[in-house]
Amino acid sequence: MLPPVKQVAEAYRGSVVLYPSGTCAQIKAAQSLFLRKNRVDYVGLHLWRQGFAVAERHWRPRLKRLGEWADRTLKILPWMVARSDRDEDAETLADKAAHFPLDNFVFSRIVRRLDSSELPMLFRVLIETATRTFESFETPVTGDTRSGDETAIIKAFDLGESERLNIMGNSPQWLEELPSVLQNLSSALALGTLASAADAPATEIAQARSDAANVLELVLALFEVFQWVFGDKAGGIRLSAWIARKAPDGFGDGIVLVMLRLRIVPGAILSSEEIAAMAMESRKMLCDVREIQRLGRDDHRFKIVFSKKEIRAALRDPISVKRWISAVEKARNGL
Secondary structure, three states, rough: OOOEEEEEEEOOOOOEOOOOOOOHHHHHHHHHHHHHOOOHHHHHHHHHHHOOOOOOHHHHHHHHHHHHHHHHHHHHHHHHHHHHHHHOOOOOOHHHHHOOEEEEEOOHHHOOOOOOOHHHHHHHHHHHHHHHOOOOOOOOOOOOOOOHHHHHHHHOOOOOOHHOOOEEOEEOOOOHHHHHHHHHHHHHHOOOOOOOOHHHHHHHHHHHHHHHHHHHHHHHHHHHHHHHHHHHHHOOOOHHHHHHHOOOHHHHHHHHHHHHOOOOOOOOOOOHHHHHHHHHHHHHHHHHHHHHHHHHHHHHHHHHOOOOOOOHHOOOOHHHHHHHHHHHHHHOOOO
16 A cells, blocks of 8 residues: 555665655555544555555456446447337337436436426437437527527536626636537547456556546536635536535546546547646635635725625626726725
């Protein structure tokens, strides 16, 4: 559970043992984990999830088992679709899935947002993505801007509020990217099994683990900022943040395997360097916002300029930002 040391011989004085940078932090983390559960396999796995280097036996077999389980599930889906489609008068697999009671951690949260007519459309898109056949959403009917299946996906994943988020006159382009996200995921699953992803070199898996951790950190930081300034639903990432906070142990491992597959699809995700840079910027932004909250609460000079109302108004456009910065400077000088 600790990185290997290096023993360097010294003339006439025996040898010196050199411990890699970060070993003390790893020992401290291991001590904390042992207090939580006194099991070597538990501590080894969670050290790896926290980004520390540990022996492969603590994490690779678990990734392999998870990938094999997911592959078995994905393998039977096309057979189930074909069987449901044999009889034109029978319900499709998506229709049947809509009637099936779900107690899954994520799905139970998703399906409650849709009515009975929207659930089959949601499951059809998810099944097509999982069976590597998703190409696009259906064509909207005359007079509608979006098709029924696209609307169902947006509602299910609570993405619609992103359109109402206004920062410098712009809204996040997450809804516009939604079709390509599903296409890339479908393509990634078609390029190899998830179990084979678990056989990747340790360095690649470690990078995917870091990418997944950075993405989750980015989501949580953005949500905390958006929630304070714009309200709970702002940004369209409330569900994503809830999943990042509440996800069970194995959820992050699944993201690692998916990340490894997405890396094969050209342009599917940002580079690891870009993801890390965005996570770092989100940490800085969150620290700044928390300091603004503290000053607005504890320092009477900033009570007005650091209120949510003033900050929302400032973010409308560049001119408003300049006015707000000027007001902050005056408040700092007690004017």
